[in-house]
Amino acid sequence: xxxxxxxxxxxxxxxxxxxxxxxxxxxxxxxxxxxxxxxxxxxxxxxxxxxxxxxxxxxxxxxxxxxxxxxxxxxxxxxxxxxxxxxxxxxxxxxxxxxxxxxxxxxxxxxxxx
Amino acid sequence: xxxxxxxxxxxxxxxxxxxxxxxxxxxxxxxxxxxxxxxxxxxxxxxxxxxxxxxxxxxxxxxxxxxxxxxxxxxxxxxxxxxxxxxxxxxxxxxxxxxxxxxxxxxxxxxx
Numbered sequence: 001x002x003x004x005x006x007x008x009x010x011x012x013x014x015x016x017x018x019x020x021x022x023x024x025x026x027x028x029x030x031x032x033x034x035x036x037x038x039x040x041x042x043x044x045x046x047x048x049x050x051x052x053x054x055x056x057x058x059x060x061x062x063x064x065x066x067x068x069x070x071x072x073x074x075x076x077x078x079x080x081x082x083x084x085x086x087x088x089x090x091x092x093x094x095x096x097x098x099x100x101x102x103x104x105x106x107x108x109x110x111x112x113x114x
Numbered sequence: 115x116x117x118x119x120x121x122x123x124x125x126x127x128x129x130x131x132x133x134x135x136x137x138x139x140x141x142x143x144x145x146x147x148x149x150x151x152x153x154x155x156x157x158x159x160x161x162x163x164x165x166x167x168x169x170x171x172x173x174x175x176x177x178x179x180x181x182x183x184x185x186x187x188x189x190x191x192x193x194x195x196x197x198x199x200x201x202x203x204x205x206x207x208x209x210x211x212x213x214x215x216x217x218x219x220x221x222x223x224x225x226x
Binding site for chain 1 (some may be wrong): 155207211219
């Protein structure tokens with residue numbers, strides 16, 4: 001089992017551009033969450049997808065959007081990039097079940113906005 | 115979710131027990147205590163969670179005080195590979211799908 005995978009590993013973009021990050025969840029998982037981690041801080045929740053619908057959303061602007069595909073993989077899109085969007089973007093997968101207690105995180109995508 | 119307070123950093127000698135404290139004085143009766151850790155350049159990793167009883171697994175032990183206002187994560191025999199940022203998180207529900215609210219965590223450095 002490959003666990004949670006993310007691509008690309010690193011990315012450099014210019015202010016104003018758009019970016020798409022990708023995530024494949026752990027085998028058997030149906031829920032994908034995205035987090036943003038600025039340097040020296042803990043991860044901050046962006047949103048979560050289940051059954052191709054956004055289920056929860058954190059305090060992030062509409063420039064951040066996502067999608068989940070029928071195979072449960074997910075994309076995070078960020079429009080009109082700002083310097084402050086530079087961060088490590090983490091994807092986590094889990095099961096939407098009260099008995100499931102663990103979120104599995106991928107290694108992240110490091111986004112640098114210049 | 116209740117707020118947590120952790121020391122910003124701690125050191126521990128290799129082979130000794132590492133005891134990481136967490137204060138959650140505003141915790142509600144239906145909130146669980148979770149611990150995750152993040153090794154440099156990796157995603158966070160689940161360690162353990164509990165409601166009110168002490169818990170132990172292959173990675174660590176979790177001791178929750180009787181009033182539930184604080185807890186301690188214990189790594190019984192710390193190794194260099196345990197050097198990481200440790201996050202204490204309090205949230206409603208043991209279900210995995212609810213969002214995690216991370217604080218700043220404790221940077222644990224295991225010294226040779």
